[in-house]
Amino acid sequence: MRKYDSIIEVQNDLRSGVLNLPQLVRYYVSNINAKPQLNAFLEVWEEEAIKRAEEIQNRFNKGEAGKLAGMIIGLKDNICFKDHAVSASSKILEGFKSIYNSTVVDRLLAEDAILLGRLNCDEFAMGSSNENSAFGAVKNPLDESKVPGGSSGGSAAAVAGDLCLAALGSDTGGSIRQPASLTGIVGLKPTYGRISRYGLIAYASSFDQIGPMTRSVYDSALLLEVMAGGDEFDSTASHNAVPEYSKLLETKGKKKIAYIKDCLESPGLNPEVKQRIYQLIDQLKAEGHSVDPVDFPHLDHLVPTYYVLTTAEASSNLARFDGIHYGYRSKDAAGIDNTYKKSRTEGFGKEVKRRIMLGTFVLSSGYYDAYYGKAQQVRRVIHDKTMKVLEEYDFILTPTSTNEAFALGENTKDPIAMYLEDIFTVQANLAGVPAISLPLGRKQSGLPFGIQLMGRKFEEQELLAFSQKMMNQEV
Amino acid sequence: MNTDRIMKIDKSTVVKIAELSRLELDEHAAEEMVVDLNRMLGFVEKLQEVNTDGVEPLIFMTDETNVYRADIVKDEVSQKDALSNAPKKDMYYFRVPKVIGNSD
Numbered sequence: 124m125r126k127y128d129s130i131i132e133v134q135n136d137l138r139s140g141v142l143n144l145p146q147l148v149r150y151y152v153s154n155i156n157a158k159p160q161l162n163a164f165l166e167v168w169e170e171e172a173i174k175r176a177e178e179i180q181n182r183f184n185k186g187e188a189g190k191l192a193g194m195i196i197g198l199k200d201n202i203c204f205k206d207h208a209v210s211a212s213s214k215i216l217e218g219f220k221s222i223y224n225s226t227v228v229d230r231l232l233a234e235d236a237i238l239l240g241r242l243n244c245d246e247f248a249m250g251s252s253n254e255n256s257a258f259g260a261v262k263n264p265l266d267e268s269k270v271p272g273g274s275s276g277g278s279a280a281a282v283a284g285d286l287c288l289a290a291l292g293s294d295t296g297g298s299i300r301q302p303a304s305l306t307g308i309v310g311l312k313p314t315y316g317r318i319s320r321y322g323l324i325a326y327a328s329s330f331d332q333i334g335p336m337t338r339s340v341y342d343s344a345l346l347l348e349v350m351a352g353g354d355e356f357d358s359t360a361s362h363n364a365v366p367e368y369s370k371l372l373e374t375k376g377k378k379k380i381a382y383i384k385d386c387l388e389s390p391g392l393n394p395e396v397k398q399r400i401y402q403l404i405d406q407l408k409a410e411g412h413s414v415d416p417v418d419f420p421h422l423d424h425l426v427p428t429y430y431v432l433t434t435a436e437a438s439s440n441l442a443r444f445d446g447i448h449y450g451y452r453s454k455d456a457a458g459i460d461n462t463y464k465k466s467r468t469e470g471f472g473k474e475v476k477r478r479i480m481l482g483t484f485v486l487s488s489g490y491y492d493a494y495y496g497k498a499q500q501v502r503r504v505i506h507d508k509t510m511k512v513l514e515e516y517d518f519i520l521t522p523t524s525t526n527e528a529f530a531l532g533e534n535t536k537d538p539i540a541m542y543l544e545d546i547f548t549v550q551a552n553l554a555g556v557p558a559i560s561l562p563l564g565r566k567q568s569g570l571p572f573g574i575q576l577m578g579r580k581f582e583e584q585e586l587l588a589f590s591q592k593m594m595n596q597e598v
Numbered sequence: 599m600n601t602d603r604i605m606k607i608d609k610s611t612v613v614k615i616a617e618l619s620r621l622e623l624d625e626h627a628a629e630e631m632v633v634d635l636n637r638m639l640g641f642v643e644k645l646q647e648v649n650t651d652g653v654e655p656l657i658f659m660t661d662e663t664n665v666y667r668a669d670i671v672k673d674e675v676s677q678k679d680a681l682s683n684a685p686k687k688d689m690y691y692f693r694v695p696k697v698i699g700n701s702d
Contacts, residue, residue: 222679316660329659355667359660427642438619445620447694449683459697460620468622476621480631481638483619484607494642499655501648506656538634539641555659 124150126285129339133193133288137183144176144183144193144237151195151239155286162261163271163280165200166208167240179235189235191349194342196231197281197290200241201248202333203322204228211324212256213246215470216450225322226357227291227333227350234349239287243277246472247441248298248326250274251544254535255474262531263306265570269528272302272544278336279306289337289346293323295330296429297523297548300560303336304523304573307562309590310336311343312548314580315555316361318347319354325440327433328359330552340591343559344368347583366584374588377411381516384416386547393526396572399564400522403574406596414520417512421505426542428505429549431485431498437475438482444470477538502553509554513579518589521547523560523573547575557583559590607635 124146127133136142152169172195182188198204201211203221205228210216228238245255253261253276261276263269264284271280275292279302282290292299294312303310311334318333325331335346348369353362382404387397404414446452446466453465471479485494512519524544534541551558557580560573574593578586607615612631616623623631677690686693 219683222675222682316662329657353665355665358665359662361660361662362665421648423644424648427644430638431642431645442620446685447692450685452685456695459695462695463620464622467620471621476619477631477634477638479619479621480612480615481635484611484615484635484639487615487618494645496655497645497650498642499657500650500653501645503653503656504648504650539637542641 127288129342130191130193130288130345131341137193144180145173147193148172148176148195148237148239151285151287154284155240158264158284158286160262160267161264161280161284161286162259163242163277163284163286164197164240165210165212165243165258165277168207168238172237172239175237179237182235189233190345191231191234191236193288194231194236194346195239195288196236197239197242197278197287198228199244199275199278199290199292201244201293201324202227202291203324204238204241207241209241209324210257211247212244212258213471213475214257214451215444215467219450221322223322226319226354226360228322230350242275242281242290245274245276245298246475247324247437248274248293248295249437249474249478251297251301251541252529252531252534253277253302254531255472257472260531263528265306266528268530269570270305270531272305272524272528274298274302275336276302279303279308279310282306282308282336282338289335289342291333292336293326293331293333294552295326295433296552297545299334299336300523300548300558300573300575301544303560303562304571305528307571308336308338309340309343309562310334310560310573311347311583311587312551312558313347313351313583314361314557315552316359317557317581317583318350319352319357319360321354321356321360327436328440329436330433332552340561340587340594341369341372344372344587347587361581363581368584368587371584372588372591374585374592377413378517378589379515380407380412380414380518380520381417381512382414382520383419383422385419385422386521389422389546391525391543391546392522393566395566396522396526396564400520400574403520403563415516417516419508419512421501421508422546424501425505425549425553426546428498428501428553429545430481430542431494432502434478434482435486435495436482438479438486441471441475441479446470474538505550506554509550509556513556513577517578517585519577521575521577522564523547523575527566527568527570527572551577556580557586559586561590561593563593607632607639
């Protein structure tokens with residue numbers, strides 16, 4: 124069977140009859156089984172997916188199928204699907220089955236998407252390499268000695284490795300875009316509040332967003348329009364109207380694009396990546412867009428601000444894992460307090476504990492103002508500065524990651540080196556703006572890297588349309 | 599804000615924070631945590647150089663205002679479902695270890 128890069132191609136072949144949906148599900152299942160070493164899927168819902176494929180095929184034949192008929196999706200293992208296991212790749216959620224659907228799952232199912240299984244990730248979405256999973260590291264399908272990025276590493280590996288057509292990820296500081304960059308796919312983090320987080324296992328609630336990971340901009344747009352919009356179960360979900368992004372992928376007129384000079388001159392940036400960015404800048408200028416360097420004096424403050432705030436929020440969000448209500452309970456605990464402590468100590472992995480500890484520290488009396496309060500103030504400075512750039516410019520162009528995928532084990536000993544993986548992506552989460560990683564870079568090694576565009580809040584339509592243009596014109 | 603203040607976390611702070619976090623650290627893990635937390639704090643110390651005099655903290659990331667609904671009781675999660683994932687339960691309740699009068 125051929126490899127499909129977009130639902131448009133799938134639906135064309137469904138229409139002409141050269142393909143049927145159960146066949147497509149079996150194709151992905153056989154790809155998953157052929158490469159177990161990737162460790163992308165933690166669970167495959169094969170039987171259920173095939174049964175659903177038969178039903179949707181029937182509806183499709185009658186012209187009654189939803190707009191996602193043919194979309195075969197993997198879910199990051201932190202998104203709830205009723206009566207299915209979900210674990211945030213943590214031992215502490217061993218045996219847990221969701222008792223309700225996340226809003227995104229409800230909306231995908233309503234449009235006839237098929238959910239194929241759940242995808243490995245860094246434990247509680249904390250990591251940049253997918254090496255923090257309780258179920259083992261995920262390998263990059265393009266080079267199995269390399270990481271796929273993280274935290275949505277299983278999602279990225281599954282989409283890049285043709286184990287499904289699309290996947291959902293979640294992005295708190297780059298967890299959709301950085302793995303998209305390292306595996307050569309399209310990863311979109313929507314505006315904060317664009318998609319409901321009801322049913323997403325929380326990491327840092329003032330940052331987390333769910334988003335699509337796909338092989339085409341069109342699929343990204345289509346999934347966004349299905350999932351976006353207000354939700355009575357998530358008061359942070361915006362009620363702003365949701366455009367039909369997939370039908371509005373034509374960009375009009377000349378754009379104003381900013382790039383941050385310090386970011387391209389940063390010593391950690393690989394020269395080939397830098398060269399590619401300047402090449403794209405020249406190309407955009409030649410097409411008549413204006414592309415200017417802008418000052419952004421806070422590059423060094425982005426990741427520290429992110430770590431203070433997200434660890435603080437995580438320490439609070441993860442307090443719910445107590446060994447009592449659900450999940451893992453230590454067998455040899457005596458008394459209630461000891462049950463909490465032993466269950467959490469045995470259930471959480473090392474990086475999660477580190478972040479809970481730092482978060483508890485920055486929130487503790489005596490340190491709150493110096494760290495947590497300070498970081499909230501710096502967040503406003505970063506937010507306002509980013510908004511100011513986006514008042515004048517339509518987009519901000521940066522690399523998504525500093526380089527191609529790194530080797531498994533390369534950064535695991537140094538948490539700070541791992542944290543700096545997020546240097547170009549966290550700005551969008553700190554400011555709440557949408558950002559997309561496009562597979563527009565390739566090193567001489569053959570491995571990909573992504574180009575990131577940030578846009579204005581709730582202007583995903585412009586962002587996606589311009590992304591489509593950039594993908595079409597790739598040289 | 600004083601910019602040359604370097605915070606150092608010692609072992610007793612780590613023990614205290616672990617207690618607040620409801621985590622247990624053995625001797626080795628506690629020592630490792632002292633090193634890790636000090637590195638992380640050194641890294642975030644960079645924030646002190648940003649002038650934030652008079653800057654309001656940014657807390658809420660959404661402009662959404664309250665959406666009201668009718669004040670009607672809905673049974674969205676049944677007792678059975680709510681208990682379904684509990685590691686220890688009986689027909690109606692979560693089972694927990696004895697809370698009071700443990701040893702005295």
